[in-house]
Amino acid sequence: MEPTRLYLSMIPEALVASMLPPEAFGRYLAVGSHKRSSSPAIYFELDPGFASDFFKMDIVRERCVPHADGSPKHTLYLGIYRVLEHVPLEALGTLYLTTRDGQVLALGQKPRPGTFEAGYHLYDEICPVHPLIASKLDPAAFAEFVTNPASPLCVPKIVFAELDPAKLIGTDLTAEALPALHNLPQRIKECFRELDAAGKPTKTVDRIRSLTCRWNHIRNGYFVGAGKTLLYYPFPDEATLDRHHHKWWRSASL
């Protein structure tokens, strides 16, 4: 019998106990077994020894048990509100990205690089809030800025991905895109110009963005930040994805 595992889901933010191994869990979240759902999933596998007073962990042993027919319990939701805040960073294990048709990619935690690219950055905030942010801060500084309790606009912890601006707007920031009411590339350029003009550290490009999971635009990878602590989950380059994770990459690029 599979052991009970704990997962921290980002879409939606939830702590879930399950008897499914990580890949099967992701597939279940994405395509379901009877519901015929079709939605991407991002989740961390948690340290099996994770304990918390905030969540009712005692129900896991009682309710996360096989069904009458012997099939494993797929999900037991333990919490859906302020979950990330109550999970210590040390408990976070492998990060899994699941496409809407159920292909799963595992990203391991690696030490963060000493320096990141200078210049403009684009951050796709995933949890607990979901805006798309333009910034001149590097990922470490950005995480520290967003989780700074001195700021009125802060969160205790933040999960975000860095996007590659060049893949969205090209390299020429001065070139004007075709006018449109909702033109993301043009909006990103305006935000970058405003960062320079107003000397702001960040500028909101879009209030809700992360749920679209634009995996083909990712640069560097995923980050989990809380103050000065920054966990780093590097995202493989396209060639590696195509060679070693072909099925996932084809599905993610759809």
Next chain:
Amino acid sequence: MNTAVTATWWIAPIASIFALIFAIHFYRKMMTANEGNATMVEIAGYVKEGAMAYLFRQYKVVIVVFVVLLAILQLLALFDIQNPFVPIAFLTGGFFSGLCGFIGMKTATAASSRTAQGCSESLNRGLQVAFRSGAVMGLVVVGFGLLDICLWYLILDKLVYTPAHMAEGLHLFGMVLVPEGCTVVEKLVAMTTTMITFGMGASTQALFARVGGGIYTKAADVGADLVGKVEAGIPEDDPRNPATIADNVGDNVGDVAGMGADLYESYCGSILATCALGAAVGAHHALAAVKAGGFENTTEALAAGSAEVEAAVQQAVGLVTAPMIVAGIGTLLSIIGMFMVKCREGASQKNLLKALLTGTLGSSVLIVLALVGLWLAKIVPGGIVLSVISGLLAGVLIGQGTEYYTSDEYNPTQGIAGQAVMGPATTIIDGLATGMYSAGIPVITIVVGIVCAYGFAGGFSDMAMGLYGIGFAAVGMLATLGITLATDAYGPIADNAGGNAEMSGLPPEVRERTDALDSLGNTTAATGKGFAIGSAALTAMALLAAYLEEVKIWIGKLAGDGRFMGFSAKEAKWADLMQFVDRFELHIMNPLLLCGLFIGGMMAFVFCAMTMKAVGRAAGAMVEEVRRQFREIPGIMEGTGKPDYASCVAISTKGAQREMLVPSLLAIVVPVATGLVLGVPGVMGLLAGGLVCGFVLATMLNNAGGAWDNAKKHIERGAHGGKGSAAHKAAVVGDTVGDPCKDTSGPSLNILIKLMTMVSVVFTPVVVKFSPIIQELLHITTK
């Protein structure tokens, strides 16, 4: 001089047998190749099973149509208003065309897993398996096509038009097979106009293959994409998609069987029409020599030892046999070219492209040299060499024009991608405009090509010779069809190999190699397409002239001992084309011809509309089925439940069979109905209108569809926000609109044009005999 078979003519039948021998050789070699692991074999098996199921169902429908047409033709022959050889000639054309489709499909479906396995060893190995498999299709098409023509020629010459039969006549069940006192030139004209009718069998089979295949492939494609990709979010060639096997089957039925039947028909049509025109030119020159010598006919002149008439008859035989000889030489050169397509292990994609181009373009250069040889041997006039060069250059230019308007390396397609930023509507508008613009280069090229081919052959002083030059330009373009079709047919094989590698989960380098082969195929196919389009237009033009020759013959026959339509039998025989143009008022001011023009133009559009709507209906049924399976088969998305591939294959097959019947029959019924009411001018108008509108519309639809497809790929490569962007969504809409344009309606139009001409040629006696009666009743006679 009693035989029409010369020593050099034997090149043609020998070459056709060589082609078939090498086809068997390549097939056996392909079959001995490793077909890969169990999964690869299983997937290839599904595709093969589906493709064969489709083909047999298509043949069932086609057989019914053929039986009905055969009965009609036989009945007409019994009433002496049809050439008695037509029913059987019609059958052989259809049979060999169907056989080519069957062999091509069998080879292609067996080659996919073997190509994928070959690619796991090296790029060159994959190329060898895929190209040699494509070569099987190329060689069976030219082999059976040329063999059928040569067999007919030999049978008619050696068994039917023997000196004894020509002197005394030959009758069978009351039907006149050979008239008493038939001269050598009359024999040549009768033989070639009989042979041309087997083109109707090939055209009918080709139209069913193209329309049915086109509907099948798009129904499967749309079903797989709309539900699998868009609704379920799973990528192409994913084994969880119930329509993925049908989609792979569609590539075979559309791009292999459909294209093979299409080019078989073009190949035979160009040779047969040119032979018929050669006979007409030869007859005209021989009769002029007879007249100048003061003889009654060629038999009398030859008996009297007239050197001029003897030379004219020999020239006539040369003009008739030359297209067959050139096709034979082209076939041999194609085989040589096929062996030139190889390179060392570890070759780069650039090396492979060079090898393919060496094979295809090298063969075309050699065919020009061979023609020079025939000119020096006094088998063809010198001008014909230049006519063929005009045709070949036109083919290359049309191919390059197509490449310019459809490749994302150039402005037109990049422009569509740019418009996609605005939304789907502007994408459609720009794609339509690009398609329309793209008609410019092919039309101008064909105009220049026709004028040059006509002029070089001496058309401005001898109209019939000019028309012969136009026909010969098409023959020259298609002479090396063996190798150009091999490069065309190998594309879908490489594509299927990619699908097989994807579904079997082969390592990434294998997929990279199959992608490289597929991409190579697209590059070389551009020239092949140019030749196919250009030759279709030239062949249709030559067939128009051949139709008038057929009218001339039947007026002579129907005149008997009296007069018919103002001609006695002798006058009809001695008349030139211009006299018939005058008699039937074949000019734009004749309202009957003008009405025919309008109907011909309309036919192109109505036919396209019917095939497009058919795709919509067939795709709708497929979408419902794929949705049902996702809904009802447990575990299909998790990969634990197995989709029912066969039911999707069956739905696409059934849809294609049901939908192809009406548009195909329309192409057969309209020319006859138009002829009966509007007479010969109406038919000429119909064919001219169909040719002009059909050619331009086909170019527009093919290129617009190709440009939309590549604009989407351009965005997917990262332009304008890449995949998932609003521009990409708009480009996907454009690509979906373009799919039936480039894969169903556009390719079918070429055959529609030629089938209407072939039907007109075959039903000439019916039209010539009954249209005056009907027109009299309707009071619409112009003279």
